[in-house]
Amino acid sequence: MSTNRLTSNLSQYKSLEFILGALLTGGICLLVIFADLLFQSADKIDLSARLLAPFAHPEHIFGTDPLGRDILARVVSGGSISLQVGFISVAGAVVLGVVMGLVAGYYRGFWDVIVMRFADVQLAMPFILLAITFIAIVGGGLANMIFLLIISQWVQYARLVRGSVLSLRDREFILSAQAIGVSNFSILFRHLLPNLIGPVIVLMTLNVANNILLESSLTFLGLGVDPLTPSWGGMLADGRTYIQNAWWVSVFPGVAILLTVLGLNLLGDWLRDSLDPTGKTSR
Template sequence: MSAVVSVMNFSRFKNLEFILGAVLTGGICLLVLLSDLLFPGAADRIDLSARLLAPFASPEHLFGTDPLGRDVLARVVAGGQISLQVGLVSVAGAVVVGVIMGLVSGYYRGFWDMVVMRFADVQLAMPFILLAITFIAIVGGGLSNMIILLIISQWVQYARLVRGSVLALRDREFIQSAQAIGVSDFNILFRHLLPNLVGPVIVLMTLNVANNILLESSLTFLGLGVDPLTPSWGGMLADGRTYLQNAWWVSVFPGLAILLTVLGLNLLGDWLRDTLDPTGRTSR
């Protein structure tokens, strides 16, 4: 009886995990997508007569205003466009590069494996902040360069994950049978091996989107990210740090947006991990 109750509680927790993750992530994404309709032009509209209004003090500014009189709620929603764009596009780029490198490295081994893995080891030994400072000092900041930086820093994770899985699968019977009947290496890599790697890659993607949102916010907060004139969660945190004692809402609300987005994505990532890899479930 106790075992049945334990399983039921486990199942309910997993369902709750998915629901919370989906509601948080879906709700924030929907607000961000509709930001231009909900707050047309409000994110950049300056009104010095309404500067630093407290939250809920005015029906027109539910989250208050910043030092230039701009609506904080509108800027938080508009800033999500930058953060989500950086998170999604950089992860997609890292997946493409990392998966291809991991497939080639694990399948062919030998020289290619040595080159890719030694390059990966060198990159992993370099602290991210040092890589970021060096990269931005050479090519400059901006949204595009931020995305390229995150791709460069994270393709290694996918390459190592895929390589390890390919090494475990390349000597299996279905791969040897495909080789015996003359199937091309391209088809073996992308039609036989890659479908077996989708689950772990999707889980890592979900978690890395959340991580990249945090990295973008951190770098923008340090002045190494996107243009300060462009609304972003990290930029809003940086703008409000000098007003924390008198106008806490300028920094707190974008910080909450980051917190809720990352929490939702992490919940979905945990749910996907347990769903796609039942053998790796952890008891809670």
């Protein structure tokens, strides 16, 4: 009886985890998608309305910044930058890392040594050092930020996929496919890849949240996207000098980052237990 009750409690918890994660992530994504219909320009300056407190004016629910720009509109507009960086960079890292991991794990030998030793060198390099070096050479900006995250994170997917391929390449269904003359390309992408997709999706979900944090952190430090482009990290940086007198300039972008990352992490945790049963954690 106690075991059934524990199982029921865990099932209810996981359902609540999924619902909360989906509501947070879906709600923020919908706001960002329909931002142009819901709000006026996030860059509209009104010096007569600078630093209005939250809920003090019906047209500026979250208040205004030092230039009189609406905080709510800028938070929603800035979300598009953070979500673009998060999703596009993860998609690029997945494509590159999965291909490298499949090749290294299946062919082994020379390709395995080259890919994995390069991965070891990159993993030994601190991310902040890589970011500073990269931005010093090629400059900042949205496209460069996305490229930086791709080249810094493909290694995670390559190592994950390679390890799984090594455990699958000698299984009966792969040996049978080789015996009847199936091409290596088909074996890699039609037989091996579908068996790896679960762990990859879980890692993707968690890395989207991580990349949003990285983009915000680098932009806060002046190493990210253009300061003139509304972004959560840039808004945090702009509001730090007003934190004592106008806390809302920094707090609301910070809350947006918190809710987005929380929603994605909840979804990632739920996906981990749903798609990767061997990785379930006890609660």
